[in-house]
Amino acid sequence: xxxxxxxxxxxxxxxxxxxxxxxxxxxxxxxxxxxxxxxxxxxxxxxxxxxxxxxxxxxxxxxxxxxxxxxxxxxxxxxxxxxxxxxxxxxxxxxxxxxxxxxxxxxxxxxxxxxxxxxxxxxxxxxxxxxxxxxxxxxxxxxxxxxxxxxxxxxxxxxxxxxxxxxxxxxxxxxxxxxxxxxxxxxxxxxxxxxxxxxxxxxxxxxxxxxxxxxxxxxxxxxxxxxxxxxxxxxxxxxxxxxxxxxxxxxxxxx
Amino acid sequence: xxxxxxxxxxxxxxxxxxxxxxxxxxxxxxxxxxxxxxxxxxxxxxxxxxxxxxxxxxxxxxxxxxxxxxxxxxxxxxxxxxxxxxxxxxxxxxxxxxxxxxxxxxxxxxxxxxxxxxxxxxxxxxxxxxxxxxxxxxxxxxxxxxxxxxxxxxxxxxxxxxxxxxxxxxxxxxxxxxxxxxxxxxxxxxxxxxxxxxxxxxxxxxxxxxxxxxxxxxxxxxxxxxxxxxxxxxxxxxxxxxxxxxxxxxxxxxxxxxxxxxxxxxxxxxxxxxxxxxxxxxxxxxxxxxxxxxxxxxxxxxxxxxxxxxxxxxxxxxxxxxxxxxxxxxxxxxxxxxxxxxxxxxxxxxx
Ligand code: HEM
Ligand code: FES
Numbered sequence: 001x002x003x004x005x006x007x008x009x010x011x012x013x014x015x016x017x018x019x020x021x022x023x024x025x026x027x028x029x030x031x032x033x034x035x036x037x038x039x040x041x042x043x044x045x046x047x048x049x050x051x052x053x054x055x056x057x058x059x060x061x062x063x064x065x066x067x068x069x070x071x072x073x074x075x076x077x078x079x080x081x082x083x084x085x086x087x088x089x090x091x092x093x094x095x096x097x098x099x100x101x102x103x104x105x106x107x108x109x110x111x112x113x114x115x116x117x118x119x120x121x122x123x124x125x126x127x128x129x130x131x132x133x134x135x136x137x138x139x140x141x142x143x144x145x146x147x148x149x150x151x152x153x154x155x156x157x158x159x160x161x162x163x164x165x166x167x168x169x170x171x172x173x174x175x176x177x178x179x180x181x182x183x184x185x186x187x188x189x190x191x192x193x194x195x196x197x198x199x200x201x202x203x204x205x206x207x208x209x210x211x212x213x214x215x216x217x218x219x220x221x222x223x224x225x226x227x228x229x230x231x232x233x234x235x236x237x238x239x240x241x242x243x244x245x246x247x248x249x250x251x252x253x254x255x
Numbered sequence: 256x257x258x259x260x261x262x263x264x265x266x267x268x269x270x271x272x273x274x275x276x277x278x279x280x281x282x283x284x285x286x287x288x289x290x291x292x293x294x295x296x297x298x299x300x301x302x303x304x305x306x307x308x309x310x311x312x313x314x315x316x317x318x319x320x321x322x323x324x325x326x327x328x329x330x331x332x333x334x335x336x337x338x339x340x341x342x343x344x345x346x347x348x349x350x351x352x353x354x355x356x357x358x359x360x361x362x363x364x365x366x367x368x369x370x371x372x373x374x375x376x377x378x379x380x381x382x383x384x385x386x387x388x389x390x391x392x393x394x395x396x397x398x399x400x401x402x403x404x405x406x407x408x409x410x411x412x413x414x415x416x417x418x419x420x421x422x423x424x425x426x427x428x429x430x431x432x433x434x435x436x437x438x439x440x441x442x443x444x445x446x447x448x449x450x451x452x453x454x455x456x457x458x459x460x461x462x463x464x465x466x467x468x469x470x471x472x473x474x475x476x477x478x479x480x481x482x483x484x485x486x487x488x489x490x491x492x493x494x495x496x497x498x499x500x501x502x503x504x505x506x507x508x509x510x511x512x513x514x515x516x517x518x519x520x521x522x523x524x525x526x527x528x529x530x531x532x533x534x535x536x537x538x539x540x541x542x543x544x545x546x547x548x549x550x551x552x553x554x555x556x557x558x559x560x561x562x563x564x565x566x567x568x569x570x571x572x573x574x575x576x577x578x579x580x581x582x583x584x585x586x587x588x589x590x591x592x593x594x595x596x597x598x599x600x601x602x603x604x605x606x
Pocket of ligand 1: 041178179305308309310312313314315316319353356357360361364377393395396397398399400403437440441444445448
């Protein structure tokens with residue numbers, strides 16, 4: 001206990017020679033350890049995939065007929081190179097905002113919309129520009145019919161409830177438990193909810209989730225956002241988009 | 256040990272300490288944010304705000320882990336004591352790094368929502384407190400951050416004096432709940448979102464090292480200190496075992512520790528707990544007639560338990576008695592700063 005020869009460190013006095021080497025070694029270990037851990041922890045990050053805002057395409061202007069699910073979707077009648085005619089395009093606002101408020105007065109009309117495309121594989125969405133960039137088209141003389149929804153029956157499917165905008169590339173990564181609170185805010189803000197499946201359904205890897213009344217996201221689903229779940233629901237095809245009406249009593253978390 | 260409080264009293268040790276610490280933080284963040292992504296080679300990398308949030312969060316966790324290892328390391332091997340000397344700068348820096356983590360998280364995941372500010376959205380975005388998967392792990396981060404900020408704000412010796420050492424010590428015990436909360440924060444959040452187990456393995460290893468070192472240090476202390484028995488005068492050891500300028504430490508029946516010093520062949524007993532932050536005075540040594548605490552260098556005269564003027568710190572003293580070589584202590588402490596006549600040791604200290 002009273003070892004005479006041990007060097008004694010007092011902070012405000014010069015470091016005893018016997019301790020210098022030890023402290024130098026300790027500093028080097030801490031420094032190298034910091035580097036090693038920084039690199040190692042960063043290396044555990046997963047590939048967030050190819051979803052992104054397609055600023056490289058520039059603003060896209062399309063015309064189409066507006067349907068509300070009540071998330072607004074556009075049945076495109078006049079497209080661009082990136083958005084083909086006949087595509088059913090989901091719409092959102094900027095930030096964590098949907099486009100429901102702006103869309104309500106335009107339901108069933110021929111609409112002109114300008115915005116930036118978000119794209120991840122087959123999942124895409126248009127982030128509408130502000131101001132006058134989402135309005136009734138000038139010529140309403142011929143409004144094409146919206147394709148009749150085609151019922152595809154009841155399905156039990158497994159996957160994740162996401163906010164369609166972040167998942168499509170507004171955030172990388174835009175899913176999972178780390179992102180759950182963010183996704184909830186997007187969904188509360190009216191961004192279209194999508195179900196990303198683990199197995200393709202009728203060739204599609206995602207479905208738009210139908211809302212309940214005025215709610216774009218059925219409130220009961222908010223507890224399950226970002227988790228791996230199975231659920232049952234009715235699937236129907238709206239143009240080239242699959243829409244899922246969830247039976248909210250059937251949602252269960254898969255451990 | 257100052258009568259006048261200055262924001263920081265600098266000396267060479269502190270400069271070197273802070274330089275090593277800041278260099279380590281810079282290296283960690285640089286490799287995390289700028290170098291590792293190149294090796295990961297993702298075609299479209301993680302968004303910069305998310306990458307920054309992760310880097311600062313992971314850095315704060317590692318720093319907290321190191322901080323909690325310093326205490327037990329210094330108990331196990333006294334050569335680590337210098338790491339303890341300036342630990343409060345380490346702590347304040349950790350709070351700053353954790354704050355930066357929260358800043359990036361709030362500015363990205365919790366911003367851009369119409370109708371509520373980011374410090375509001377973080378409170379209501381996820382309220383599934385009843386479930387494990389999907390638990391609002393952010394709440395645990397908020398708790399930990401508040402603890403770290405309280406500790407950083409009260410780290411200065413002014414607060415130690417103002418709040419009194421027992422209250423200050425109790426507050427600073429918050430570091431443990433904070434660490435547990437951070438472990439929960441990552442276990443319920445980041446671990447669940449990674450497609451691999453490596454991150455969980457690295458972080459769990461860190462938490463296990465912290466727990467293991469604390470257990471090892473407590474165990475060592477239990478074995479080393481002789482346990483004085485009885486409520487009457489208690490035997491604490493042999494005078495010949497006490498080296499000149501050093502002390503032996505013994506635990507008294509009430510659980511407190513006493514340090515018996517030999518100074519110029521005479522024995523004196525004072526409380527082992529330094530008035531500053533309870534540093535182990537008995538592990539200090541007598542320099543220029545006064546004992547110097549091994550933690551931050553506060554000094555006391557062993558015959559009076561008082562710091563030399565102009566300082567005013569006081570520790571309790573104890574009465575001593577010698578029977579041949581055996582040292583006995585009256586387990587009832589004198590009021591702090593009570594002078595006690597030293598006892599002449601009959602036997603020389605063993606070499
Ligand atoms: C207001 C307080 C806090 C909030 C809102 C918060 C929120 C978050 C969020 C949302 C993530 C997930 C990030 C992602 O993977 O995309 C995260 C990760 C993390 N947080 Fe916090 N946090 C807070 C405080 C803290 C504190 C005080 C610490 C540590 C001292 C901490 C340590 C971590 C760590 C280590 C990660 C994992 C980083 C990684 O993925 O590599 N957090 N936090
Ligand atoms: S505990 Fe800080 S000097 Fe003793």
